[in-house]
Amino acid sequence: MNKLTYTMFTSFMGNTFLSIVKIVSGFLGRSISLIVDGVHTFSDQTLELVSISNIRLKKTDKFKHFLNFFLGIIILGLGLSFIHISISRGVIIPRIRLLAVSLFTIVFKYALSKYLMEKGRLYDNSILVNDAKQSNNDVISSVIVFIGLILTSLSDKFEYFKYADMVTSIIVSMFVIYTGFIIISRELTDLYGVKIENSEYIDGIRTFILSNRSVLDIKDINVNKYGPYYEIRADIVLDNNLTLKIANEIVKYLEYMIRKQYKDVIIMINIV
Numbered sequence: 001m002n003k004l005t006y007t008m009f010t011s012f013m014g015n016t017f018l019s020i021v022k023i024v025s026g027f028l029g030r031s032i033s034l035i036v037d038g039v040h041t042f043s044d045q046t047l048e049l050v051s052i053s054n055i056r057l058k059k060t061d062k063f064k065h066f067l068n069f070f071l072g073i074i075i076l077g078l079g080l081s082f083i084h085i086s087i088s089r090g091v092i093i094p095r096i097r098l099l100a101v102s103l104f105t106i107v108f109k110y111a112l113s114k115y116l117m118e119k120g121r122l123y124d125n126s127i128l129v130n131d132a133k134q135s136n137n138d139v140i141s142s143v144i145v146f147i148g149l150i151l152t153s154l155s156d157k158f159e160y161f162k163y164a165d166m167v168t169s170i171i172v173s174m175f176v177i178y179t180g181f182i183i184i185s186r187e188l189t190d191l192y193g194v195k196i197e198n199s200e201y202i203d204g205i206r207t208f209i210l211s212n213r214s215v216l217d218i219k220d221i222n223v224n225k226y227g228p229y230y231e232i233r234a235d236i237v238l239d240n241n242l243t244l245k246i247a248n249e250i251v252k253y254l255e256y257m258i259r260k261q262y263k264d265v266i267i268m269i270n271i272v
Contacts, residue, residue, distance in 0.1 A: 007119045007128060011135075014112045015045035018105055025101045031094035033145045033169035034102065036082045040141050040172055041109070043075045043179035044134060069187045076180030079173045086169040091162050096153050102146040109139050124263055134179070141172045189225065196223040196230070205232060205258065209269075214239050214250050219272050232258065232267045247271055 022038030025031075113135035120128030148168030155162035196202070202223055209215055217237040224231045238247050255267045 003119075004123055004125060004128070007116070007123075008131075011112060011116055011131070012045060014108070015041055018108055018112075019045060021101065022105055025098060029095040029098040029101070030092050031098050031145075031149065031165055032082070032086050032089060032092070033148050033165050033172055034094070034098060036086070036169045036172045036176065037105070037138075037141055037145045039078055039082065040176045040179065041105075041138055043078075043176055043183075044131075044138050046071050046075055046179075046183060065187050069184060072180050072183030072187060074180075075183060076177055079176030079178075079180060082173040082176065083170050086166050086173065089166075091166065093152055093155060093162060094149055094165055099146070099149050099153070102142065102149055106139060106142045106146060109135065109142055113139060127264075134182070137175055137179070141175045144168050144171055194225045196225055198223075205234070205262070208258065208261070209234060209236060209254055212250065212254060214242060214247075215254075230262065230265045232262075232265060234267075234269045235272045236269060238271055 019038045019041040022034050022041060026033075026035035026038060113132050116128050116132035116135060119125075120130075120132055145168055148164040151158075151161040151164035155164070202221060205223070206218055206221055209218060209221075215236050215238060219235040219237060221232070221234040223233075236251075238250065242250070251269045251271065255269055258267045259265050
């Protein structure tokens with residue numbers, strides 16, 4: 001297990017623990033918002049599974065795309081279902097002791113988010129950085145739940161505060177729906193790809209290739225984005241006086257340097 005996969009596995013286990021704590025505590029403490037927050041953490045865990053599969057499996061693996069897409073549909077459906085449940089269950093006041101549990105989950109998730117961001121920058125990995133940003137949404141949702149629990153604890157003094165748990169559960173359900181949408185859109189992008197028209201990005205690659213004196217011209221260059229990865233295809237013209245062995249070595253060198261300079265890149269250079 002390399003360091004990147006280990007970091008994702010650590011985050012996965014942390015999210016699993018946090019999700020169980022929230023859901024079990026929510027059931028025992030009669031808080032629908034804390035249960036939904038646990039589902040939101042589970043959706044973060046699903047994002048980790050998607051990220052790990054993007055690294056461990058080939059992007060052309062159809063089963064991977066189907067599984068991740070299906071997980072996104074489930075997350076989206078759970079978010080919509082909890083909105084319905086929150087409205088239909090009526091008003092139930094959560095137990096006051098849940099405030100301590102909610103505060104613990106905020107601190108734990110914040111530490112996990114910082115850990116992912118630190119490792120993402122250390123390894124210069126966009127997947128970890130994006131997952132860290134997504135984890136920040138879980139911190140925000142946990143803070144919303146915490147505020148909701150405080151308000152419901154004051155419902156004996158302010159009557160309308162008795163609806164706080166219901167309202168916060170609906171708000172957190174929207175976070176769950178958003179996460180499901182992110183997973184679905186990521187897989188669709190990963191499967192079908194998006195053509196990159198960013199001239200600055202393409203011009204940078206073109207300039208680097210032409211900086212090699214043996215490259216006479218670039219006939220064509222295409223860049224497509226599949227999930228977190230970029231696929232670069234370039235057709236180049238080399239000096240006719242070069243031997244086949246030297247020409248292949250130049251291509252391998254250019255591909256190596258581009259992969260080194262541009263992270264999360266799949267590069268294919270053809271001689272025409």
